[in-house]
Amino acid sequence: MPRKPKPPRERAARALCTYSGNPENTMFEGRPQWESHLSEVDVVLKAALTPEEWERVKEEGP
Incomplete structure (x- = not known):
């Protein structure tokens, strides 16, 4: 069974780490x-995404 993909915020935070x-x-x-x-990921995503996209990404989880 394939793993569920990690949410974008988590993938970005792991990449920064x-x-x-x-x-x-x-x-x-x-x-x-x-x-x-x-917190660093959130600053970048808020600047890069529209408010609607940001809300969707936040809802996807960490």
């Missing part, structure tokens, strides 16, 4: 390291 030289799933303050990049 890797780009920063950090392993995505290493725990940091009790959460996966990639989650610490979500």
Whole structure:
């Protein structure tokens, strides 16, 4: 059974984590390291997407 694709925010946060030289799933303050990049991802996506697109992406999850 194929895996469900990760939401765009999570994929972007994981990419930033890797780009920063950090392993995505290493725990940091009790959460996966990639989650610490979500605020940066949100700033970029809000600037790049229309308000409607941003709302849709937010609803898809982390």
